[in-house]
Amino acid sequence: MKEKTIELLKTLTETPGVSGFEAPIRKVLKDYLSPLATELTTDHLGSLVAVRKGNDEEPKIMVAAHMDEVGFLVTSISNNGFIRFQPLGGWWEQVLLAQRVEILTRKGRLIGVIGAKSPHILSAEERAKPVKIKTMFIDIGSTNKEETEQAGVKQGDPVVPFSTFHLCKNGKSFMARALDDRVGCALVVELFQELQDVHHQGTVYGVMTVQEEVGLRGATTSVDVVQPDLALVVDVSVATDTPGIGDTDVAVRTQLGKGPVIGFYDASMIPHTPFRDLVVRVAEENNIPFQVDVMPGGGTDAGKIHLFRQGVPSVVIGIPVRYIHDHTGIAHLDDYQSALRLLVALARVIDGSELEKLKDNL
Template sequence: MDEKLQMLKALTDAKGIPGNEAEPRKVMEQYIKPFADNDGVTTDHLGSLIAKKTGKENGPKIMVAGHLDEVGFMITHIDDKGFLRFQTVGGWWSQVMLAQRVTIVTSKGDVTGVIGSKPPHVLSPEARKKPVEIKDMFIDVGATSKEEAESFGIRPGDQAVPYFEFTVMDNEDMLLAKAWDNRIGCAIAIDVLRELKGKDHPNVVYGVGTIQEEVGLRGAKTSAHYIQPDIGFGVDVGIAGDTPGTSEQDRHGTLGKGPQIVLYDASMISHKGLRDLVVKTAEDNDIPFQYESMPGGGTDSGNIHVTANGVPSLSITVPTRYIHSHAAILHRKDYEHAVELIVKVIEALDKDTVHRLTYGD
């Protein structure tokens, strides 16, 4: 496994739902720190990681943000028989949850569990036709009582994280893992700083790992207030529409065809001038790309762009299959092309270009 794959494995293996991002933050810091300025890695007061890389002092401030958190669950109650009730944290579709393995992170260490429900064998024929509601699910950790579950270290408030091993598939460009949403964005932020190491660039770049994106883009708000960027990029996963059953109308993203330039999502309308610059940069450098619109979702750019007096912002995403589940698939070259594209754009964002984008002259 090469160095990049080792980084991706470390990032996706890390356990961190919203409000519990310490473990992925530690991994991201380990990988991004060598490419940041001396003493250039810090956090805001909620825990978003901020790594600074200076090209030109007093140049425009460019923010490249991926989010550290992943969708998961929070334990809310332990019943008398030792079964755990939970709250989803982030968006979940009930049909992908049952019989899936989870890891409960406790003060005594990790505890393995599985999501269960009432057996279908005892349900009426009509009930069997309906998906099980999340409120009727529980986590089974093999305990026989509340006291035994508590002896494992489990307490209400503990996070439960999907379990899945990072896997390079037989097509070695296809990478299967949990938490691509959005550890791939964190990897892109790391690699952008890596590629800029030792290069001249006319600005100051901030590689950011935000917290609590899945529950309201919260870390994007606090970290953007900390940085006060002139230009913002949210880097995240996008929807892949290349699986069976997806209509041509809904087929926006295809694995292996390049990163997606987001035109619109529920949290923002992309800045037209910045979008035009990114598209031209991709075309001039023969970097493949796709367009994406996501009327039902948002990215960190949604909060970055309304910081202070406003920040010209754009989201760039990596098309990914099966997000918000235990395992998702993306294409390595889409990730690498996203890094290449963002670096090329950053190299073009001098003071005059940023002024023109901001004020239209």
């Protein structure tokens, strides 16, 4: 199972799919889900909806993860052949300089590097100031604009970080780009694999949303397709177990290898309390380790899903990841497997009577 999980994570994290340009990753996810789903559809923005029917039609449980990754968009080409770009999603400028990227042109993929001045020619003033994205550029080795254009680069081309999957020496941690949120997509795929042999009453909708990183847009449309009774959003959480993060910098501590996180608060949603308590109880009853997450400065697709129509009770289950929105993040297989166990256990437990209890306990 570990080998299959690693291969799945490698495939998903190395497949491009920045916000608004998710076609490559959507195709891969379709290939994985087609043999597992009762139905498989796509909404008009491109979010993928896989259906796994249980013994009863209801409750309808939406398990959502976003397929898009942070990246860039080509905006212009200078006379010297350098490429200006617009970020897609949230980037901290200082993680970008001298990093390699991949431009997805109509002629094929091109490797470039985000240029940086050599320290030998930096003034004292420049050394003291952070470099802004608006002054950055991508260099593909061209000497003029014509060479860049002949290579296939055009305005509007998507750009992804260039980074490959790597299993760490301990055999448990792994490095990759786009863990936010391909790790969630992988969990939905493996959940559907597990449900082939698991008795569950409700209908599970595995939803891979688009454009989460630019405003939770895919969640806004796909929730209308599903019209769920409950929603579990599978995303990542900022691991705070690295140097330089003090106790006053974060509300709670989360770390690799200690279990998935259950979101108790974020900037886009306060979870439905009875549903949150059910998730906690199921984890405890099944001896599944978990951590609590409080994220004042961010949100997930649940921020849109829980506001659909009269409201959808929603909870976020996250995988702790170091270095989110960077070229390379680090996560832990134990957290991943525990999250999968929790999702399977919830699918088994949630039925019509459990749904009524949640409604009655508001």
